[in-house]
Amino acid sequence: MSQSVDRAAAILDACAPGPQRLTHLADLLGVHRSTVLRLLQTLERHRLVRRLDDLTWTIGYGLIGLAVETLDRMDLRTAARPRLERLGQEIGHTIHLAQLDGHDIVYVDKVEGHGAVRMASRIGAPVQVHTAGVAKAILAGLPPDRCEAVLASATFERFTDSTITGRAEFAAELAKVRKQGYAVDDGEYESYLACVAVPVRDGGGAIRAGVSITALCAIERLEKLRRHLPRLWAVASEISRELGWTGPAGVGRSAG
Amino acid sequence: MSQSVDRAAAILDACAPGPQRLTHLADLLGVHRSTVLRLLQTLERHRLVRRLDDLTWTIGYGLIGLAVETLDRMDLRTAARPRLERLGQEIGHTIHLAQLDGHDIVYVDKVEGHGAVRMASRIGAPVQVHTAGVAKAILAGLPPDRCEAVLASATFERFTDSTITGRAEFAAELAKVRKQGYAVDDGEYESYLACVAVPVRDGGGAIRAGVSITALCAIERLEKLRRHLPRLWAVASEISRELGWTGPAGVGRSAG
DNA sequence: TCCTTTGTTGCACCATGCGCACACCCTTGT
DNA sequence: ACAAGGGTGTGCGCATGGTGCAACAAAGGA
DSSP: OOHHHHHHHHHHHHHTTSOBOHHHHHHHHTSOHHHHHHHHHHHHHTTSEEEOTTSOEEEOHHHHHHHHHHHHTOHHHHHHHHHHHHHHHHHOSEEEEEEEETTEEEEEEEEOOSSSOOOOOOTTSBOOTTTOHHHHHHHTTSOHHHHHHHHTTOOOOOOSTTOOOOHHHHHHHHHHHHHHSOEEEESSSSTTEEEEEEEEEOTTSOEEEEEEEEEETTTOOHHHHGGGHHHHHHHHHHHHHHTTOOOOOSSSTTOO | OOHHHHHHHHHHHHHTTSOBOHHHHHHHHTSOHHHHHHHHHHHHHTTSEEEOTTSOEEEOHHHHHHHHHHHHTOHHHHHHHHHHHHHHHHHOSEEEEEEEETTEEEEEEEEOOSSSOOOOOOTTSBOOTTTOHHHHHHHTTSOHHHHHHHHTTOOOOOOSTTOOOOHHHHHHHHHHHHHHSOEEEESSSSTTEEEEEEEEEOTTSOEEEEEEEEEETTTOOHHHHGGGHHHHHHHHHHHHHHTTOOOOOSSSTTOO
8 A cells, every 4th residue: 555645545535525725635634734735746747636826726637537538438328328318308307327336336427407406416426325226226136245245335324214224124125126127216315306217237238237317306206207217218228238238128127 | 746646646647548457557657566556556445446357447436526526516617517508409519618727728518519420529638729719719818928828838730721830820810819709710620620719707807718619510610600609608608797707798709 | 013824845764665576366278 | 187378466675755844935914
């Protein structure tokens, strides 16, 4: 492990929520401000941070460029993006695409809904594995050992009255997802949000990703969101095909 | 300067174009593979890189999250995004938003056009300062010393027959931009692309950003793109107002 | 005008980062 | 079945790079 790189990474983490002063970063890291300044100067040289006019430090465009270049080259996103944009245009709700990443599930794409309210979810951020529809859609399609590995770190924290907090109860929920071919988040993370989600298959037919539609309950309750499932299954299936999957055609539990 | 952080940053740069093997990164950096492995392990711990199933290394979701979080918090982007999406929806061409960053100009937002062809421009990437319309729109509005500082590193490389390669010629072009209130790229970078651009003002009235419309000449030549200028000036003005600018209302040279 | 805070730099010291040697794993060829 | 080649991963001793300190500069507020 490299201590200097560790510190540099901590500086980057600290700068993402907003520009930070040198002395604040030194306090945060517990090192001398001359140490932080040298780390910042090296990060600045690579455009990973930049210094603003008021002498605060923020994330640099070089880092942003690395992230955007990486996202632009992801097959899953390339296959999904135009389809998610069209779907978002049609139905007007927030669309998420998420992918398994080791023992995490992360958002990899997002199409904002038409309404005045924006979801706080963010590309690159981890998904709540025990509440998010898209997480359940993926977990339900994983081999048991892989599913267990992802859930090993889950705390099953109660967020609302609807949150599933028991592991046995959650296993039953996943069995239900496998049976019906889609997952839901029925106010389990935020009581006023509802979501339906379906899995996306990779070229080998394995489930590594999922796509979801989320809406405010005040705008569209879960029952009405379910009406979009045929369309969502179709989108998932198209994405899966573009990734090389050659399984059964059509909508429903076999799709995606 | 920190040598370890320098190397870690070089690893990140190398991974953005695509996943890389350990031995390749060691060759690239000219250090021992055990050195690279330890740097990678530290970067992985902070989710700045991730290891794929085939043991190659790629940019991690943690880094992507830092970038997206930073972009999401930028006032300029927040003000611009819904307006650029609406404009893109209306006219169907690629829209760019770029901002001055020290002595560089970088793309900070982009709305893809409707057509089958996608522009290679990328958020976070630097703009060609002597050819891009959006760069000329910004440069024309800078104080002379600031403009010179940006141009100091420009090479005025000839890309097409239309490229402006003389500094005096370029100064004349900027004078023209000031006079007419908009800039163009008339096949100066790629012969088959045309673009119109206008500046965006910050809260204090200074010009630090610009917005542009780009199209394939085969779809819409420069003369027709000019017809979108009233709409583009209006968008730039709205963005400027949301950033706190209180200057003259209306379209034309005074706008944005 | 003075004090405080923040940012910056040169220098000496020591803790960390380095490469080496070895081990392990996987694939390919005989 | 075994050997060879290529790639990855780790423990350890040592040299060097990263560190904090002291001093200085700049800016802002009392």
